[in-house]
Amino acid sequence: MNKNSIPRDALFANPLDRLASFSFDEQVVQVFPDMIKRSVPGYSQILGMAGVIARRYVPEAGRVYDLGASLGAATLSVAQQLDHLQQLELIAVDNSPAMSERCRSLLAETLPQRPVEVVCADIRTLDYQPCDLILLNFTLQFLPPADRLPLMQRLFQALRPGGALILSEKVHFSDPRQAQLLYELHHDFKRANGYSDMEISQKRTALEDVLRTDTAEVQLQRLQDCGFSFCSQWFQYLNFASFLAIKGDPL
Numbered sequence: 001m002n003k004n005s006i007p008r009d010a011l012f013a014n015p016l017d018r019l020a021s022f023s024f025d026e027q028v029v030q031v032f033p034d035m036i037k038r039s040v041p042g043y044s045q046i047l048g049m050a051g052v053i054a055r056r057y058v059p060e061a062g063r064v065y066d067l068g069a070s071l072g073a074a075t076l077s078v079a080q081q082l083d084h085l086q087q088l089e090l091i092a093v094d095n096s097p098a099m100s101e102r103c104r105s106l107l108a109e110t111l112p113q114r115p116v117e118v119v120c121a122d123i124r125t126l127d128y129q130p131c132d133l134i135l136l137n138f139t140l141q142f143l144p145p146a147d148r149l150p151l152m153q154r155l156f157q158a159l160r161p162g163g164a165l166i167l168s169e170k171v172h173f174s175d176p177r178q179a180q181l182l183y184e185l186h187h188d189f190k191r192a193n194g195y196s197d198m199e200i201s202q203k204r205t206a207l208e209d210v211l212r213t214d215t216a217e218v219q220l221q222r223l224q225d226c227g228f229s230f231c232s233q234w235f236q237y238l239n240f241a242s243f244l245a246i247k248g249d250p251l
């Protein structure tokens, strides 16, 4: 690895005697950009579009939360698209100490002219200020299912009228054949990106009790139940989807 290259994810490449549950620790932080790009179909496209969507919904002196920000990739995309907003407030939140520390130093390096508040906290207990855009980019899926609706209700309350929520999630399908096919195609996608069958299977086991998916229908219903007057699935690539919800008129 030379100085500026991204370390390659090989965390599950060797047989592990005791397979611990997946966690966002120091080891994962080191390889995270490579891991997420090789594992999540459409990740880069969703990030790019999150910035574009932000331009429509974030006003001057707006406030944006990036929840489960990891290394701040979504914050970065929004900051790039909203470069013209002098008084924009960006808050990136993650409860992994290793992740939020690295996020803080990376964003300070990449966006020296745009201070971002990086907070190490649990998004379930954070005190939210009124805001215009909330990004939940592959984060809700890591919360225990019972905690999802209460969090989303609090986020709806925090959004100002006209505000937007972008929710990206790994999903499953209620039709068993569709579920099986897209699950297998996702593994084929990972294999095509250089992961071995052993890596795929060991990571799948480590994620079993940690990442629990909903269907797209459940996601849309939950958004509606929170009070969002407009919800649309705007993206799907295999079993990965993104939703846009607006508090008020989307246009």
Ligand SMILES: Nc1ncnc2c1ncn2[C@@H]1O[C@H](C[S@+](CC[C@H]([NH3+])C(=O)[O-])CC(=O)[O-])[C@@H](O)[C@H]1O
Pocket: 024, 036, 067, 068, 069, 070, 071, 072, 073, 074, 093, 094, 095, 096, 099, 121, 122, 123, 124, 136, 137, 138, 139, 142, 143
């Ligand atoms: N309760 C919680 N409170 C705060 N953070 C949490 C919590 N639970 C999990 N996390 C954090 O949510 C992040 C999920 S990764 C997000 C990618 C990023 N959004 C990206 O656009 O690159 C998705 C993935 O790895 O598939 C991790 O950094 C966790 O520490």
Ligand SMILES: O=C(O)C(=O)Cc1ccccc1
Pocket: 035, 036, 039, 040, 170, 203, 207, 211
């Ligand atoms: O790798 C997988 O199978 C996933 O579902 C996505 C993922 C990506 C990065 C960390 C955890 C899960």
